[in-house]
Amino acid sequence: MKREESLHQFLTEPIYCILGEALCLGRGNIETARQVIDAGVKVIQYREKHKSWREKYAEASQIAAMCHKAGVTFIMNDSVDLAIACGADGIHVGQDDAPYSFVRRLAGPDVLIGVSTNTIDEIKGAIADGADYVGFGPMYPTQSKKDANDVVSDEAIRYALTQNDMPLTxxxxxxxxxxxxxxxxxxxxxxxxxxxxxxxxIGAAVRHMRDILSKAAQEG
Known part of the structure; x- marks a missing residue:
């Protein structure tokens, strides 16, 4: 999938799913990905911190193939080499990972690149670098990510919502x-x-959240 197509899915699909086996209720990443795809989610990120490179490559390659067959954007977290090796449509990097310019140089022009942000300065930096989108948060306290930053400030939220030219999740x-x-x-x-x-x-959970968003849109 070309970068423009992946970006279009990012802009039109409100639900962005991040995989991590420790939280999959014993299903494993591949089976979980299958259920997420079946639920109609169009953007999936693979995020594994504690497996070997080869274990991650074996899993991510299968999930990437499943995503491509289903027309789903597949994003690799952190690892540029894994993203290239498994044919990911995108790469998501944090503030402590390889900088955007280096990731772009390695990955080439057709890969979607997202950058994690928590502050106004980090959003400005991502925009200046040319990121395709930013991940912004944490919005609330979370147990899913053990190394999460502090919750974003009200000032940062107000700023983020004014950046109409920067896609944001x-x-x-x-x-x-x-x-x-x-x-x-x-x-x-x-x-x-x-x-x-x-x-x-998973299917029922995704349908419930789509219903919530649909009702919120109707209420304005």
Missing amino acids: CIGGVGPENMAHLYKEGFRSFAMISSIISQPD
Whole structure:
């Protein structure tokens, strides 16, 4: 999938799912990815911190193939080499990972690149670098990411929502209990881990969240 196509999916699909086996209720990443795809989610990120390179490559290659067959954007977290090796459509990097310019040089022009941000300066930096989108958060306290930053400030939220030319997904404690509020504030993309992959019925969880967003859109 070309970068423009992946970006279009990012802009039109409100639900962004992040995989992590420790939170998959024993299903494993591949089976979880299959259920997420079957639920109609169009943006999936693979995020594994504690497996070997070869273990991650074996899994990510299978998930990438599943995503490509289904027309789903597949994003690799952190690892440029893994992203290239498994044919990922995108790469997501944090503030402590390889800088955007280096990732772009290695990955080439057709790969979507997202950057994690927590502050106004980090958003400005991502925009200046030319990132395709930013992940912004954590919005709320979260247990899904042990090394998460402090919750974003109200000032940073106000700034983020003024950056109309920078696609943004909010992350961190996001779920059905607060999505309507976030939507009404102006957010349109919601990156989630446990609110999707830790649910017994992934399809039902995704349908419920789509219903919440649809109702929030109708209410204005």
